[in-house]
Amino acid sequence: MRLRETSSTKKEKWKQLHGMQKVCYIWDYYKFPIFICLLFFYIIIYTVYGHFSKKTAVLYTGLINVSVDGQLNAQLSDGFLDFADEDAGKKEVPLYTGLYLTNDQNNPHHEYTYASRIKILASIDGEQLDVVLMNKEAFDAFSQNGYLCNLEKLFQESAPDTLHEIEPYLVTNISILEDNADDLSLDSSLSYQAVTEEYPMGLNVSQKGIFKQAGFEDDVYLGIIKNSPRTDMAIKYIDYLYSENKP
Incomplete structure (x- = not known):
C-alpha cells in the first residue's frame, strides 16, 4: 500500500x-x-x-449536373475574386460541386440525387446558395420549384445598363405556384392541373465568355436564388462570366 x-x-x-x-x-x-x-x-x-x-464568403455558387476541370473550377471561384478586386486572403467564393438532380434511373449520377437535394435545400434555407450553374434538366427543376428570381426584373432594378447586354441570353421558364399532384397520387382518374407563372429566370451562359471558351457541348444555364442576400455580387458574377477578357 x-x-x-x-x-x-x-x-x-x-x-x-x-x-x-x-x-x-x-x-x-x-x-x-x-x-x-x-x-x-x-x-x-x-x-x-x-x-x-477564416475567410468571408462573397458569393456561394453551385454546379448542378455540370462537371468542370480544375482550371475552370479556379476561374469560377478565385478568378472572380480577381475580377471583383477582392482580397483572396480574406474572401472566398465557395463552389459546390458534385451535385446532381435527375429522374433518369439509367443516369450514372442518379444515386446522388437524394443527397444532392438535401444539400441544396439546406443551402437555400441557410442563405448559403446564391448562384446555380446547371444543365437543362436541373434548370427545369429549379424553375418549377420556384427557387429562381426574375432576372429581367432584378436587372431593371439593380443594373439597367447591363440588361440590354444580357437580354439575348435570357431564358424563360415556368414556376409551379400550386398543383394537384397530391390529389393525383390518391386518385389516378383526375387530370393534372396547375397554377403557373412564366418569367425570365435563367441565362444561357454557354454562348459567351468563360463557358464558351471552355467549349461546353450542351447549354449551361445560370440562375440566381430568390432569397439570396448577395444579389449585387451575383450581378457582378454574371458580368464576369460574360466577360471575354478575363483577368
Whole structure:
C-alpha cells in the first residue's frame, strides 16, 4: 500500500534527484494537470487561429449536373475574386460541386440525387446558395420549384445598363405556384392541373465568355436564388462570366 508523501518528504526526495530524474518526477506527479493545461492552450490557439484565418464568403455558387476541370473550377471561384478586386486572403467564393438532380434511373449520377437535394435545400434555407450553374434538366427543376428570381426584373432594378447586354441570353421558364399532384397520387382518374407563372429566370451562359471558351457541348444555364442576400455580387458574377477578357 502506497502512503501519501508529506511536503517535507517530497522536498528531500527532490534534492536527491538530478537531471532527467527531476523531469520524470514532475511528469509522474503532475502529468494530469500538465495535460489539462496543454489542452487548454491548444483550444485557445486553435480558436484564435480560426478567427483570424477564416475567410468571408462573397458569393456561394453551385454546379448542378455540370462537371468542370480544375482550371475552370479556379476561374469560377478565385478568378472572380480577381475580377471583383477582392482580397483572396480574406474572401472566398465557395463552389459546390458534385451535385446532381435527375429522374433518369439509367443516369450514372442518379444515386446522388437524394443527397444532392438535401444539400441544396439546406443551402437555400441557410442563405448559403446564391448562384446555380446547371444543365437543362436541373434548370427545369429549379424553375418549377420556384427557387429562381426574375432576372429581367432584378436587372431593371439593380443594373439597367447591363440588361440590354444580357437580354439575348435570357431564358424563360415556368414556376409551379400550386398543383394537384397530391390529389393525383390518391386518385389516378383526375387530370393534372396547375397554377403557373412564366418569367425570365435563367441565362444561357454557354454562348459567351468563360463557358464558351471552355467549349461546353450542351447549354449551361445560370440562375440566381430568390432569397439570396448577395444579389449585387451575383450581378457582378454574371458580368464576369460574360466577360471575354478575363483577368
